[in-house]
Structures are given as structure tokens and as C-alpha cells.
Amino acid sequence: MADEYSVGAPPQDRDNQTSTELTKVTPEPPADPNDLFQLRTRLSKMRSTEKLRTILDSPSPRQLVQSMPPQELLYTLKEIGIVDGAEVIELATKEQLRSALDLEIWKKDKVQHDEIFDWMQLLVAGEIDAAENVLAALDPDVFVLYFKQVLKIYKRKEDEDEPIIDTPGQLIMTPDRNYIVEIPYPAEDPQSPMLMAAVNLFLQYGYEFNHRLFETMLNSLDSDLEERAYQFRKARVEELGFFDYFDAIGIYQPLPPKAKPLPPIPEDVDSSALPIFATPKGSGLFHQAVQRIDSPTTQQRIQAELIYLNNKVLAADQIDTSQQRAAENSMRSVLRTLDLGLEVLLEGNESDMASQLLQQHHVEWVFRKGFSELARLRRKANKLARDERFTLLKEAPLSLLGEPYVTVLQELRQLKPRFVTALQHPKQRTMRPFRSLQEIQITEEALKTMELLADLFFQDFGFNHSALVQLVADDSLSSPLHREDIHFSHLFLTALAQFVLHDTFELKPLQGREVLTFLQTIFQEEETPPHTLNPALQQRIEDLLLQRPDTLASETPRLQEILRKIWDELREEASYLPLHQVPDERFLHLFLVERPQ
Numbered sequence: 001m002a003d004e005y006s007v008g009a010p011p012q013d014r015d016n017q018t019s020t021e022l023t024k025v026t027p028e029p030p031a032d033p034n035d036l037f038q039l040r041t042r043l044s045k046m047r048s049t050e051k052l053r054t055i056l057d058s059p060s061p062r063q064l065v066q067s068m069p070p071q072e073l074l075y076t077l078k079e080i081g082i083v084d085g086a087e088v089i090e091l092a093t094k095e096q097l098r099s100a101l102d103l104e105i106w107k108k109d110k111v112q113h114d115e116i117f118d119w120m121q122l123l124v125a126g127e128i129d130a131a132e133n134v135l136a137a138l139d140p141d142v143f144v145l146y147f148k149q150v151l152k153i154y155k156r157k158e159d160e161d162e163p164i165i166d167t168p169g170q171l172i173m174t175p176d177r178n179y180i181v182e183i184p185y186p187a188e189d190p191q192s193p194m195l196m197a198a199v200n201l202f203l204q205y206g207y208e209f210n211h212r213l214f215e216t217m218l219n220s221l222d223s224d225l226e227e228r229a230y231q232f233r234k235a236r237v238e239e240l241g242f243f244d245y246f247d248a249i250g251i252y253q254p255l256p257p258k259a260k261p262l263p264p265i266p267e268d269v270d271s272s273a274l275p276i277f278a279t280p281k282g283s284g285l286f287h288q289a290v291q292r293i294d295s296p297t298t299q300q301r302i303q304a305e306l307i308y309l310n311n312k313v314l315a316a317d318q319i320d321t322s323q324q325r326a327a328e329n330s331m332r333s334v335l336r337t338l339d340l341g342l343e344v345l346l347e348g349n350e351s352d353m354a355s356q357l358l359q360q361h362h363v364e365w366v367f368r369k370g371f372s373e374l375a376r377l378r379r380k381a382n383k384l385a386r387d388e389r390f391t392l393l394k395e396a397p398l399s400l401l402g403e404p405y406v407t408v409l410q411e412l413r414q415l416k417p418r419f420v421t422a423l424q425h426p427k428q429r430t431m432r433p434f435r436s437l438q439e440i441q442i443t444e445e446a447l448k449t450m451e452l453l454a455d456l457f458f459q460d461f462g463f464n465h466s467a468l469v470q471l472v473a474d475d476s477l478s479s480p481l482h483r484e485d486i487h488f489s490h491l492f493l494t495a496l497a498q499f500v501l502h503d504t505f506e507l508k509p510l511q512g513r514e515v516l517t518f519l520q521t522i523f524q525e526e527e528t529p530p531h532t533l534n535p536a537l538q539q540r541i542e543d544l545l546l547q548r549p550d551t552l553a554s555e556t557p558r559l560q561e562i563l564r565k566i567w568d569e570l571r572e573e574a575s576y577l578p579l580h581q582v583p584d585e586r587f588l589h590l591f592l593v594e595r596p597q
Contacts, residue, residue, distance in 0.1 A: 028060040028061075028063055031063045031064070036060070036063060036064055036067045039054075039064060040064070040067065040068060040072070042054075043055070048080045051076065051079060051080060052080045052088070055088060055091075056087060061091055062091045065088055066091065066092065066096065068092075069240075070096055070100045073088075073092060074100040074104055076088065082119055082121060083121050083122060083125045086122055086125070089122070089130040089133050090129050094137050095137075098137040098138070098139070099236060100137075101119070101139075101142075102139075103237065103242070105119075106230070106233060107318055108245045109226070111142055111145060111226060113149065113150075116138075116146050117190075117191070117194070119134050120194045123197035124193050124194050131197075131201070139232055140229075141225040141226070141228050141232075144213065144217055144220060144225055145225040145226055145229065147198065147213075148220070150184075150191060150195060151181055151182065151183065152182040152184055153179055153180075153214045154179065154181075154182065155178065156179070156180065165180070165182060167183075168185070169183040169186060169187075170182075170183045170187075171183075172196075172200075172203075174210055174214075175203065178211075179210070183195045183196060183199070243311060243312045243315035243316075245316065248313070248314075248315035249316045251309075251313060251316050251367070252316060252371060252415060252416070253368075254372040254375035254376065261361045262362035262365040264305065264359070264361065265304065265362065266301075281331075281332075284435075285338075285339040285342045285351060285354055286338040286366075289342065289351075289354035289358050290303075290355075292355040293358065298359055302358055305363035305364065308364070309367055310327075310331050310334050313330055314327060317330065317416075333416070333433050336434065337367050337371055338363065338366050338367055339436070340371075340373060340374075340440070341366035342354045342357060343437040344369050344372075344373055345357050345369055373440055374416070374417045374434060377412050377443055377444065378412050378413060378414075378417050380447050381408075381412035381413050381417075381447065385398060385413060389458050389465050392468060392472050392484075392486060393472065393483055393484055400453075400486065400491075401450060401488065402487035402489065403422070404420050404423060404426075404429075404446075405449075405450050407420050407422070407429075408420045408446055408450075412443070416433070418431045419432055419435070419439045419443060420443075423443060424439075424442060449558045449562065452555060452558050452559070452562075453562065457492075461505065463507045464507075467507075468491075471592075475595075476509070477592055477593060477594060478588075478593050479585060479588040479591065479592070479593040480589040481585075481589065488562075489569055490590065491592070492566055493570065493590050493591055494591045494592040495508075496541065497514060497518035501514055501517060507592075509593060510591050510594065511594060511596075512583075512585075512588065515583065515588055515591055515593060516579070521534070522534055522537060522538075523574070523575065525579050529576040529577075530576050531575045531576075533571065533575075542560075542563055545559060545563065546559055546560070570590065
């Protein structure tokens with residue numbers, strides 16, 4: 001199968017040159033591998049135009065290009081531009097290009113046709129030699145699958161008239177008049193010039209090539225082609241030291257509670273075949289633990305395991321291997337999770353023991369211990385997100401929670417949960433990877449607070465969730481103006497106003513004048529705003545809430561935090577309002593206010 005659609009120089013002369021003359025390679029003097037490596041190191045720091053010129057002007061450009069690992073070649077070509085890098089493509093080997101395409105045009109087990117289209121622009125640009133190299137490097141089944149999905153092939157029967165085909169594109173009949181090729185796109189479509197150039201190239205390869213190609217396109221199933229190509233591609237990338245997505249994604253599976261630790265790899269294992277994308281740089285607990293290890297051999301083993309781990313994460317995250325910065329970001333994320341894993345394994349013991357842990361366990365084990373903590377948070381977040389008591393409107397799920405809790409649940413429910421900094425610094429609104437066990441504990445406390453909110457309002461306070469949903473649906477409220485802005489704080493302040501005014505803690509919408517009376521009671525009017533909360537009334541309310549018979553000692557800090565946020569919100573939104581007139585509707589949004597009849 002591998003040779004059935006081998007693309008190369010056609011048998012016909014091109015510009016009066018034979019194919020032998022076309023493929024003649026000017027010999028280069030042997031280059032020192034160290035010199036090539038040093039030049040490649042310098043190339044990595046150059047701009048794209050300078051990079052191309054340096055490659056082509058080097059003493060041994062072919063040896064330089066062919067010394068690059070596939071991912072480095074891919075990165076270089078993406079930096080230069082596929083079409084601008086045509087001369088570099090001509091210098092690469094078929095195996096290099098095939099491996100680069102294996103990394104570029106697949107996502108999980110699916111071929112990405114847009115990526116192939118970018119490489120096919122070589123045909124439009126007239127870079128035929130480079131285009132032929134790419135076509136020859138494509139997996140044969142991918143070659144057929146791609147053109148099968150962008151071209152239509154019709155086979156004529158003997159003595160049959162030419163069929164009438166209604167198409168906005170163009171029709172091309174093969175010289176033997178056995179096949180009609182349809183380019184099913186209008187002339188102005190970017191696909192049209194590329195496909196026209198491809199078909200014209202194919203026709204130069206003669207009857208045997210086109211007969212095999214067109215018959216396979218007519219008689220094969222897309223699913224069979226893609227599955228077979230995927231299996232070949234999977235084997236090839238694994239030989240390069242890469243991981244298949246479906247093998248790598250297990251890195252994010254939580255460890256069972258009694259899972260046995262992974263042993264370290266043998267220290268004499270050669271890790272040079274692993275594709276290296278990013279140099280580990282860090283200053284956290286993992287880095288410090290490695291630095292404390294005296295044995296250089298053990299340090300090298302840990303380094304190899306780290307690179308192995310990062311490549312697994314790259315595959316699981318489907319990171320574009322041509323994006324160096326993305327790979328470096330991945331390494332930073334891996335190191336943070338390793339710091340976290342060491343904290344979990346230390347269980348509060350001295351950090352000096354971290355070095356001993358790394359000597360006893362595989363780096364991947366440490367990573368998975370850290371990630372298992374994040375997965376535990378994700379499970380809790382998913383459970384809370386399914387609680388219908390947090391939602392009043394289907395189009396605004398979890399809206400009763402308000403911020404930052406809604407964002408916390410959203411960030412935790414991702415494959416790679418992230419920390420919401422507002423839990424530590426309320427004025428911040430950034431999300432980033434978890435950096436410590438303390439941040440996990442802070443987030444876990446926030447989840448417990450959310451769970452307490454639902455139980456507090458709909459069990460302890462006795463508010464009826466269904467009645468609240470109906471109240472919102474009836475459009476009987478004038479405030480808050482947007483129903484998705486109703487949070488637990490609105491329910492509490494509304495019921496609190498009813499308690500202060502009528503001595504009944506119930507969720508009954510207020511009238512505008514009742515809001516004014518409540519504000520006059522809860523605030524001590526100052527000559528110059530802001531007004532201050534009435535400390536005696538504030539203390540009475542807190543005592544009533546915190547000293548309920550059902551309040552557990554463990555709940556008290558959370559209840560205090562809930563009240564603190566409500567008082568802060570009340571001060572921020574209402575302490576500047578005049579206390580001698582009913583506030584404008586725009587300033588009533590802290591309460592459920594009924595629409596005037």
C-alpha cells in the first residue's frame with residue numbers, strides 16, 4: 001500500500017529535462033554534527049526571514065535540514081511559512097516530512113483537512129518540487145482520503161456518452177477518457193486553483209498512477225482509510241517518542257485511593273529518543289527537591305522522566321507541536337502539578353523529604369497524585385453544578401450563587417481545573433493553574449460554602465425553590481431588572497427586611513417604601529455619606545443566625561463569611577443613598593421588589 005500512490009517526478013520531460021536530471025543532488029562535504037547542532041541552536045533564536053537565509057547560505061544546507069528532528073523541522077517551516085519554506089522542504093527527507101505531517105495534520109484520530117490545505121498551497125505557488133515531496137510523504141491512505149473528499153470522480157463506461165454534470169466548478173477528463181474529475185467549487189473558491197494544479201500534476205503521472213488512485217477513491221470507504229492511516233500514524237509517532245492521544249489521556253485519570261506507586265525507570269535507560277520541546281525551568285518544591293539530590297545519575301533519570309511526562313501531557317492536551325511557546329507553557333503547568341503532588345505526598349512533613357520521594361517514585365506518579373487532588377475538586381464541583389437549587393432560569397445556570405462562585409464552578413469543571421484568585425483577593429478576577437495545597441484547601445472551603453448556601457436557604461430558612469422560580473417567571477418583580485442577577489444575597493436581604501419591618505423572616509417581595517424604611521433602620525445616618533450600619537442591629541441579626549439550634553460549629557466560619565459578604569455588598573450599594581426618600585428603581589437591585597400595580 002505504501003508505494004501505490006508514490007508521487008515523484010513524472011515520466012514526461014519538464015522543460016526539456018529528464019527526471020534523472022531533475023533529481024540530481026549536488027554533493028555536500030560532510031558536516032560536523034556538533035557544528036550542525038550549534039547552528040540549529042542559533043536558528044531557534046532568529047526571525048523567520050533570517051532563519052531561511054541562514055539555512056540556505058550554510059555550508060551544508062541539506063545536512064542541516066536533515067539533522068533536524070521532525071518537530072523541529074515542523075516548527076521551522078511554520079515559522080518561515082510553508083510556501084516560503086519550499087526550498088527547505090526540498091532538502092528534507094521523505095521520512096522527516098512524513099513525521100512532520102503526522103504531527104501536523106491529525107487531531108486525536110481525525111485528519112484535519114484545513115492543515116493539509118495549507119501545505120497544498122505549494123501547488124498554487126508553483127513550488128512543484130516541494131509539493132511533490134509533501135504529496136509523496138503523505139500517508140497513502142491520507143492522500144486518497146483527502147482528495148476523495150475534495151474531488152468527485154466519475155468513471156465512464158465503454159461507448160457511453162459523456163455524462164452531463166451540473167456543477168459550479170470545472171470538469172477534467174483524463175487523456176484515456178475513462179474518468180471525469182470534477183472540481184466541485186466555483187472558480188473564486190480558494191480550493192479551486194489548488195485542486196486544478198493537483199489534478200494537472202496527477203495527470204502527468206500517466207495511466208497506471210491515475211487508474212489506481214481513482215479506482216481507490218471510487219471504491220474505498222472514508223472510515224476505512226482514516227482508521228488504517230491512524231493506526232500507521234500511531235505506530236510512527238510512538239517510534240519517535242511521542243504519545244498517541246488515547247494512550248496519553250490516561251495521565252488525567254484520578255488515582256484509586258490504594259493505587260501502588262509507579263517505580264522509577266532504570267537509571268541506565270537511554271532517553272535521548274524522547275522529543276524535547278522545553279527546558280524545565282522552575283523554582284518550586286519539585287525543583288528544590290531535584291537540586292538536593294547528590295547523584296547526577298538520579299538527577300538525569302528524573303529529568304528523563306520529566307521530559308517523558310511533558311510529552312504525554314502535550315499529546316493529551318492536543319498541543320500544536322509547532323508552537324514552542326505552548327510547549328513551554330505546558331512544562332510550567334506540569335512543574336506546578338508536580339509541586340502540588342509533592343505537597344500531597346509529604347502530608348505536612350518536612351520539605352526535605354521531597355528529594356527522597358523523587359528517588360523512590362516515578363515523576364509521573366507524583367504528577368498524578370497532584371492531579372488527583374484537582375480531580376477530586378472537579379467531582380465535587382460537578383455534583384454541585386447538578387443541584388437545581390442554584391438555578392432560577394435555564395438560560396442562566398447557577399446564577400443564584402453569584403460571583404466568584406459561578407466562575408469557581410466553571411473553572412473547576414474543566415479537564416484541568418484552575419484556581420480563581422478572587423477567593424483570596426476579592427478584587428482580582430484572574431484564573432490560573434493551582435500552585436499549592438493551600439489553594440486547593442481555599443477552593444474546597446468555597447465549595448462547602450456553596451453547599452451550605454443551598455441547605456441554609458431551602459432547608460433551614462424554609463424558602464420554596466419552586467415558588468421562587470414561579471415568582472421570577474411571572475414577571476411580577478420590578479427589581480432586580482435582570483432576573484439572572486438574583487443571587488442568594490437578594491433572598492437574604494429581602495427576608496431580612498421583612499424580619500426587621502414585620503418580625504417574620506420570609507421571602508416576600510418588598511415595596512419601594514418598605515426598602516426605604518429598612519435602610520433607615522439598618523443604617524445610622526451620617527451627615528456626609530457613607531452611612532454606617534447599625535452595630536446593635538447587625539449584631540442581633542448575626543447572633544440569631546449563628547446561634548440557631550441547627551448550626552454546627554464547623555459551619556460558623558462559613559456563615560460568618562456569608563454574612564460578611566452580604567454586609568459588604570449592602571454597604572457598597574446602599575450606604576451612599578439618601579435616607580429621606582424612596583430610592584430610584586436603579587438602586588433597589590439589592591432586594592426583590594414587587595412591580596407596582
